[in-house]
Structure formats: structure tokens, C-alpha cells
Amino acid sequence: MTTTNPRRATCAACLRAESACICRFATPLASRVELLVLQHPLEVHNAKNSARLLHLCLPSSRLLVGETFPAPELDAVLHADRRMPLLLYPQLPGEAALGLPSPPCIEPALLERPDKLRLVLLDATWRKSRKMLYVNPSLQRLPRLALQDLPPSAYRIRKAHAPDQLSSLEAAAHALIQLEHRLEHYAPLFDAFDAFVEQQSQRFRA
Template identity: 50%
Template sequence: MRACICACVEVIACATEVLILQHPAELKHIKGSARLLHMCLPQSAIWVGEQFDAERLQQRLAQDNKTNILLYPDNTIASGVTDSFNPKSNKETSCTKPIRLIVIDASWRQSRQMLAQNPLLQSLPRYALRDVPASRYQIRRAHAPDQLSSLEACAYALMQLESANEELRRLLTAFDRLNQMQLEFGVHNLVRTKK
């Protein structure tokens, strides 16, 4: 059974398109944040799968002449890593072309498998988060204190990419509402940090 999260939604306009690639196992998690992220961002889409049709993915990434960047640490997989994306040093790209941010919604193990199964994703420039606060996620276990939910990671990336857009902070407000709602419904049997 899925809980209705409509009361948590904050519809937010942003210039960056977000493509969420969700592992099928995440669909089963009532505590997942990708669904709320998608509901908050009209410029977003969710694709569910592990290995995506390469031609279909290539067509999507070629649409609208956007700069595609993958929100993912640049040191997780040694082979296949291309340039890291830095909006401050990449003036030509960040000023003239809109960005499409690709977000993998999966556990770390699943995300590494998804990268291995989708060479096109491996070829994308990566945007690695730096200097972000600790997770606000109270209802799902993290294996390390610096691990964030998909919504939090995307929110912080968008805030860094679109630093002038103060509206993006409302994504965290929506996330706090989701946490509170889940706590009130008793979905807090998991400790946030694994011991």
C-alpha cells in the first residue's frame, strides 16, 4: 500500500530538467523520496529500470540540446569516468546551454550495477556534491552519515547549479513534511544510521 504524499508536495519551477532513473526495488519502498521529488518538479521525469534501452536513452539525452550531467561521485567507479562537471569553471556550458541532471534513485550497490549496465551513463560528466549538510532523513537507514536521499542530493545539486533560485529550498521543506508524515504513521522502525 502506498501512502498519499500530496500534502507534502511543493511545486517548484527550475531551469534544470531532472531525469530520475529509478531502480525497480525503490518502487516498493514506502519511504522513497524520488516520487516526491518528481511531484515537486514539473521539469522532471522518472524512468524505472536497471538496464535502459541504449537507443531510447541516447534519444532522450540528445533532446533539446541540453548539457547532460550525472549526479554521482566521480570516484566510485574507476573505469569509464569522464570529466567532472563544475558549473563555475565550465562557463561556456553553464551559461549558454540548459542542464539536464540525471539522478540515479537506488541503493549504492544497485546504482553501481546500473552504471555498469548502462555505458552511456558512464560516459557522462559527473556532478559530485561537496560541502552539504548531514541528511535530514529520519525514516530510512543510511550506511554512512554523509549519505543523502535522492531528493536531498538532487535538491542540493540544483541549489548549487541554480544558486539564484531560492525557491529550490522548498524541496527540503517538502522532504521534511514527508519525514514528519511517515513518523506520524509509524514508519520509523529503522534507525537512520547503521550500527
């Protein structure tokens, strides 16, 4: 299904112009860990953004757009169905100086029950993600998941400051593999991402 405006037809699923639709790259996958994506408004129509493709690949995921979320509503989403939310975000130097509390530790027993976990992903630039963390105290109170043994990013269409700075899709995929120990199950996520990157590269070269 498409929507139209005076300038172009737009895919209602991926929110992109029909000529740049990415829906064909998505292979729907079931996940034991539930994914919640909090997307900064500036990323919604960013052609290089991978969160919408991630959302299409994981039908059970939820994607909310905003920078500051009302605390009662955010808390309800974070803790829905009595899942334990984990924030996919590194603990950065200088957080204490900003008045941010130290995040609680992850209980090891919880990591043995991926079906009881909710992975929370901030889809934003580093600068905007730090602001999202700062202005949403509910996120500050979450245990944080750090990614381990990361390969270099394949996100060649967007500038990164270090090889291990990943796209939202790559970060979520590696986190799900780390939590569920199912590498082959999530391989289609990387295939979808490679196809998306190639499509965008061709458009930028045109």
C-alpha cells in the same frame, strides 16, 4: 484521482495508498536545470523512497523506471533538446578495476548556462546504483557532478552509512541549488521532505 485494487485504494499521482498519500506535501517549482530521474524498480513501491515526491515537486522533471535501459532510447532521453546531461554521482575508487572509463570533465562554460543542463539522478541504493552505472554505458560517458559543502541528511527514516549520504530528494535539491545558485527558490523541497519524513516516522511508530 485514485485507483483501486481488492486490498486498498491507491493515489494515481504518488502511487501510494490513500492513507499514506504524499501529494499534499508537494509545492510545484520551476527549475532551470531539467531533472531526469532513473529509478530502480525496487524503489518504486518503497515507502521510504523520496523520488516520487521530488518528481511531484518538479513538474518539468522526468522519471523513468528500470535497471538496464536500451542504449538508443537512453541516449535520446539524455540528450533531448540539446541539453548537456550531468550525472549526479561521485567517482568511486575501484571503478577502473571494473573496466569503467574515467568520466569526462565538466566544461566550466556549461555551468554558466543552467538552462542548457540536464541533471541525471540514479534513484537506488548504493549497490543498485553502481550496477545501473555498470550496465548502462551511456551513463558512464557522462560528466559527473559532485556535491559540495553538504549538511547532514534529515533522512532519519532510512539507514545511511555516513551523515552525508542523502535521500534522492535532498541530493537533487542540493545539486539544483549548486547549479542555479537559488537557495530560497528550492527551500520548499526541503519543507516537503521534512513533512514526508515526519509522516513516515509516525506510520512506523504506529
